[in-house]
Amino acid sequence: MKSFKIVISTLGGLLVLIIVAPLLRVLLAAAPSLLRTTVGDPEVISSILLTLRAALWATLSCIFLGVPLAYGLARWDFPGKTIVQGLIDLPVMIPHTAAGIALLMVYGREFLIGKMFAAVGITFAGTVAGISLAMAFVSLPFLVNAARDGFLAVDPRLERVARTLGASPWQTFFKVSLPLSWRSILSGAIMMWARGIAEFGAVVMLTYHPMVAPILIWERFENYGLKYAVPVTSILILLCLTIFSVLRWLATQKRDD
Amino acid sequence: MIERVLRLEDICLKLGDFHLRDIRLHVEPGTYLALLGSTGTGKTVLLETIAGVHTPNSGRIYIRGEDATRLAPEKRRLGIVYQDYALFPHLTVFDNIAFGLKLKGSPGRDIKKAVGGMAAFLEIEPLLERRPGRLSGGERQRVALARALVMEPYVLLLDEPLSALDRATRSRIKRELKRVHKELGVTIIHITHDVSEAFLLSDRLAVMKDGRILQEGAPDEMCRRPGSRSVAELTGIENLIEARVEKGRLVTSMGYADLRQPAAGMDDPPGRVYLTLPGWSIELFPAGSAREYIWQGTLTISDIRPGSGTGIVALTLRHEGGERLKTYLSRRELQAFSASLEPGMRVPVGLLAEGAYCVPHEAPR
Numbered sequence: 001m002k003s004f005k006i007v008i009s010t011l012g013g014l015l016v017l018i019i020v021a022p023l024l025r026v027l028l029a030a031a032p033s034l035l036r037t038t039v040g041d042p043e044v045i046s047s048i049l050l051t052l053r054a055a056l057w058a059t060l061s062c063i064f065l066g067v068p069l070a071y072g073l074a075r076w077d078f079p080g081k082t083i084v085q086g087l088i089d090l091p092v093m094i095p096h097t098a099a100g101i102a103l104l105m106v107y108g109r110e111f112l113i114g115k116m117f118a119a120v121g122i123t124f125a126g127t128v129a130g131i132s133l134a135m136a137f138v139s140l141p142f143l144v145n146a147a148r149d150g151f152l153a154v155d156p157r158l159e160r161v162a163r164t165l166g167a168s169p170w171q172t173f174f175k176v177s178l179p180l181s182w183r184s185i186l187s188g189a190i191m192m193w194a195r196g197i198a199e200f201g202a203v204v205m206l207t208y209h210p211m212v213a214p215i216l217i218w219e220r221f222e223n224y225g226l227k228y229a230v231p232v233t234s235i236l237i238l239l240c241l242t243i244f245s246v247l248r249w250l251a252t253q254k255r256d257d
Numbered sequence: 258m259i260e261r262v263l264r265l266e267d268i269c270l271k272l273g274d275f276h277l278r279d280i281r282l283h284v285e286p287g288t289y290l291a292l293l294g295s296t297g298t299g300k301t302v303l304l305e306t307i308a309g310v311h312t313p314n315s316g317r318i319y320i321r322g323e324d325a326t327r328l329a330p331e332k333r334r335l336g337i338v339y340q341d342y343a344l345f346p347h348l349t350v351f352d353n354i355a356f357g358l359k360l361k362g363s364p365g366r367d368i369k370k371a372v373g374g375m376a377a378f379l380e381i382e383p384l385l386e387r388r389p390g391r392l393s394g395g396e397r398q399r400v401a402l403a404r405a406l407v408m409e410p411y412v413l414l415l416d417e418p419l420s421a422l423d424r425a426t427r428s429r430i431k432r433e434l435k436r437v438h439k440e441l442g443v444t445i446i447h448i449t450h451d452v453s454e455a456f457l458l459s460d461r462l463a464v465m466k467d468g469r470i471l472q473e474g475a476p477d478e479m480c481r482r483p484g485s486r487s488v489a490e491l492t493g494i495e496n497l498i499e500a501r502v503e504k505g506r507l508v509t510s511m512g513y514a515d516l517r518q519p520a521a522g523m524d525d526p527p528g529r530v531y532l533t534l535p536g537w538s539i540e541l542f543p544a545g546s547a548r549e550y551i552w553q554g555t556l557t558i559s560d561i562r563p564g565s566g567t568g569i570v571a572l573t574l575r576h577e578g579g580e581r582l583k584t585y586l587s588r589r590e591l592q593a594f595s596a597s598l599e600p601g602m603r604v605p606v607g608l609l610a611e612g613a614y615c616v617p618h619e620a621p622r
Contacts, residue, residue, distance in 0.1 A: 157343040160310050163330035164337045165357030165408060175356075179347045 023237055030234040031227075038231035044216065048236060051213040052243075054128050055196030058136035059189050062143050067185060070147030071177065075156070088145065091138045099138055100205025107133060107206070130207040135196035142191035150184025151177060186251045194244055197236075260322050262286045262444045263307065263412050268316035270306055276468045277303055280316065284412065284446065284461075289438050291455035291476070292448040293491055294465035300448040303465070304414050307446070308337050320411060336405030340417040342397040344389035350376075350400050351385040357408045375403045378440075379433065395426035399433065406441065413437075415447040419454060434458055452493035456480075464488045480535060485616050489533040495583045496534035500615070507532060507551075507615070510578040514552040516613060529618035538612025539574070539584035541604050542594060550607035556582065558602045563588075572598070574606060582606075 030038075038044050072078075073085060091099060107114045107124040114124060124130035154177055162172040178185075200214040208215060213236045221229035261283050268280035277299050284290055294300050305311055307318065309330030318326045325333055344353050351372055352359075358368045376382045379399045389397055398418060405413055418434070419427045435458060438445055449455050455462055456476050463473040464487070472484040476492075483489035489497060500507040500514070507514040509532060516532070543553055556574035559581070563570050570591055574582045591598060598604065 155341075155343060157339050157341075158345060160305065160308065160330070161337060161339065161343045161404075162345075162356070163310070164308050164333070164335055164410075165404070166331045166360045167356075168329075168331055171360060175360075176345060180345075 026230060026237060027234050030231045034227070035231045035234060038235060043211075044213075044232055044235065047211050047216040047232075048213050048239065050128065050131070050210055051197050051236075052239075054131040054212065055135050055139075055193045055199075057128070058132040058139065058196045059143065059193045061132070062136050062140045062192060063185070063189055066140055066144045067147050070144050070185075071151050071173070073144075073148045074151035089141050092141045096138050096199065096201030097205060100134060100202035103134055103137055103202065103206055124206060126207050126209060128210070131203050131210075131212055132196075134202035134206045135199050138199055138202050139192040139195035142195055143185070143188040146188025146191065147181065147185045150181030150188075153184070154180045183251050186247075190244060190247045190251060194240065197240060260286075261319070262288075262321055263446075264317075264319035264322075265307070266317040266319070268303075268306060268313045268318065270302065270311055270313045272302055272311060275299060275302060277306065277313070278467075278469045280470055282463060282470060282473065284444060286444055287442050288461050289445045289447065289459045290461040290463060291459035292446060292463050292465055293450070293452065293455045294448075295450050295491065298465050299468040300450075300465055301416050302468075304337070304416050304446065304448055307412070308335050308414055309333050334408070334410055335412050335414055336408055336410035337414040338398075338401045338405050338416065338418050340421055342389075342401040344392075344397055344400055344404070346389050348388075349385065350381065350387050350389065350392070353389065353400055354385075354404045354407055356404060371407050372403075375407045379403050379406075379437075393426070394422045395430060398422065398426075398430050402433070402437065406437065406443065410443070412444045412446060415445060417449055418447065419449070419451070431457060452491070456493075462492070464491050466491065481612070482614055483533055483616055486531050486533075486618075489531070489616055494533045494535050496536070496539070498532040498534065498580060498582075499618075500530050500532045502528045502530060502615075509552075510580050511552060511554065511576045514608065514613070516551055516610075516615060530615040531618065533614045533616055534582065534608060535612050536584045538609040539582055540607045540609055541572075541584075541586070541598075543605060543607025545607070545609075549610060551610045551613050552608040554606060555603050556606045558598055558600050558604060560600060561598060574604070 069084075069088075073081065073088075104125070105111055107117065107130070109115065109118055109123060109125060117123065122129055124133050158176050158180070159172050162176045163169075167175060198214060199212075200218065203212055204215055204218075211219065213232065217229050217232050217236070220232055263282070263284040265280050265282040268277055270277040280303060282290075292300050292303065302311065306313055309325070309328060309332075312327060316326070317324060320328075320333055320335070344350075345356065348356065354372045354375060355368050358371055363371070372385070373382070376385055379402060381396060381399050381403060384392060384396055384400065389400065392400065401418075402413075415434075419430055422430060431454070434445070434447070437443065438458075447455075447458060459476055461473065462476040462479050464471045464479065466487050471491075472479060472488045479488065480492050480494065483492060483494065486497060498509050498511070500509040502508075507516050507530070514532065540550075543550055547553070554576070556576055558572060559575040560573035561570060562573075564585075568588050569585050570588060572584050572586060574584065576582075596602070
C-alpha cells in the first residue's frame with residue numbers, strides 16, 4: 001500500500017509540477033520596475049479589460065443559447081442527438097486557427113451571414129463582437145457539457161413531481177431544474193470564460209485589432225522580445241488566478257442538504 | 258350512479274422495449290387500490306401514465322368523467338409519491354409542502370395554514386425548517402405525502418412508498434397510510450411488489466404482469482379465486498399442484514381430490530389445471546367432517562423453520578409422490594399437538610375445501 005501511494009503521489013505530483021513550474025517562473029521572472037510600468041500602461045490595461053469583457057459577453061450569450069441546448073440534450077431523445085453532441089465537442093478538437101478561418105468565411109463582411117449582420121450594423125472583423133464570437137466558438141463546449149451534466153444529475157422525477165403539483169414546464173425548469181443545476185452551469189461558465197480569455201488562434205484570424213491580451217503578449221514578444229512579454233503575461237496570469245479562484249470557490253460551496 | 262374518479266380504458270403504451278397492454282381499470286372514489294406485481298412489470302410506467310408523464314399510444318384516461326388522456330400533468334390534480342420521495346433538495350420542508358400552493362397563487366396566510374395543518378396531521382411540524390437531506394427515510398416519506406396531500410388530489414399515486422424503509426418505519430408508515438385513507442377519504446393507488454403490504458392496506462387489488470393487468474378485485478376474493486397461475490403466485494399462494502380433471506374429480510400426483518367449488522378449467526374435461534392451496538387450507542391432524550376436505554392422507558414433514566420474531570413456524574410437507582406443500586402454524590398451535598413435530602415425522606393432513614381452487618393450466622391472454 002505504501003509503495004502504491006508513493007508511485008501515485010509521485011506521478012500526480014509530477015504533473016502538477018509541469019503546470020505550476022512555468023507559471024511560477026513567469027510570475028517571478030518579471031522585473032519589478034518593468035512590472036510597475038506595465039501595470040500603468042494604458043494599452044495593457046485596456047487590452048486586459050477588453051479580453052475580460054469580450055469573454056464575458058461570449059459566456060453570457062452562450063448561457064442564453066447553450067443552457068436550453070444542454071437541457072434538451074440531457075432530457076430528450078431525438079434523431080441526430082449523437083451528431084449534435086459530437087458537433088458541440090468539435091470546436092475543442094479542431095485547430096483554433098482553423099476555427100478562426102471558418103468563422104471569417106461565414107461572418108466576414110464579404111460572406112452571406114456577415115453581410116446580413118452588417119445590414120443591421122453588426123460586423124465581426126476587427127470588432128469586440130468578432131472577438132466574442134471567436135471566443136464563444138472555441139469555448140462553448142465547456143459550458144454546454146457542464147450544463148448538460150448538471151441537468152443529467154437532476155432526477156427527472158423531481159420535475160415530474162413538480163408537474164403533478166401544478167407547475168408548467170417553464171415553472172418546472174425555473175423552480176426545479178435550474179436551481180438544482182446552477183452550480184454546474186456556473187462551473188461551466190467559469191471554464192468557458194477562462195478558455196475565452198486564453199483564446200489566441202481563432203481571435204487573431206477574425207480580429208487582430210483591438211488587441212486582446214493573448215495577442216498583445218504575442219505582439220510584445222515578437223516586437224520587443226521575451227523581457228517585455230513577461231510582465232503582461234504575469235499580470236494576466238495573476239488576474240485570472242484571482243478571479244477564477246474566487247468564482248470556483250463560490251461554485252463549489254456545499255449546499256446545506 | 259357513482260362517478261368513477263379514474264377510468265382507464267384499453268391503455269396501450271410502448272416505451273422503448275416496454276409495453277403496457279390493454280390496461281382497463283376503474284377506480285371508485287375513496288378506494289385504496291393496490292397494484293401488485295413483480296419488479297419490471299410496468300407498474301411505475303402505468304402510474305406515470307395516469308399522472309400524465311407518458312401519453313398512451315391508444316386508449317383513454319378519464320378523471321372524474323372527463324377525458325384526460327392528453328391533459329398536461331399539472332392539470333390532472335393527481336398527487337404522486339415516489340419510492341425515493343423525490344423531495345426538492347434545494348427547498349425546506351415547508352417550501353416543499355407549499356410548492357404547489359405557491360404555484361396556485363394562494364395567499365401566504367392560507368399557505369401557512371394549509372401547510373401547518375397538514376404538517377400537524379402527519380406529525381412533521383418540527384421538521385418544517387429543515388432541508389430534505391437532513392431527514393430520515395420515514396420523515397421524508399411523510400413530507401412527500403404532505404406535499405401531495407396538501408393539494409387535495411383526486412387520486413394519490415404511491416410508487417412503492419415503503420420499499421426503501423426499514424421494518425419499524427415501514428410499519429409506522431403503513432399505519433400512517435391507513436389513517437390518511439380513513440380520515441381524509443382520499444382515493445389511493447399504491448403500487449407494490451409486497452403481497453402482505455397490498456393485503457394489509459388495500460380494499461381493491463389489481464395484479465399486474467408483463468405490462469398487463471391480469472385480474473382486479475377484492476383482495477380476499479383474489480386470494481380465494483385467482484384467475485390464473487400467475488395471479489395465484491403473485492398473491493402469495495405457495496401451493497400449486499398440477500392436476501387434471503377426470504369425471505368431475507381432480508387427479509393429482511397425490512391421488513384423487515374432490516373439488517366442490519366450480520372452477521375455471523373444470524368445465525372442459527379432461528382439462529389440465531392447477532389446484533391452488535393457500536397455506537391456511539392445509540390442516541394437520543384434521544378433526545373436521547370428511548366433507549370439509551377435498552383430500553386427506555399422510556404426509557412427511559420435511560422441514561420446520563421458525564419465522565424471525567413472528568412466532569410463526571413454516572412447515573414443509575412432502576408426499577411420497579414428490580409433491581411438496583407449505584403451511585404455517587403459530588407456536589401455540591404447534592405446542593397444542595400431542596406429539597412434538599419434527600422433520601421425518603409422518604402426519605395426517607387434510608386439504609380444506611374452503612381454500613382449494615382450480616386455475617387453468619395456462620393463464621388466459
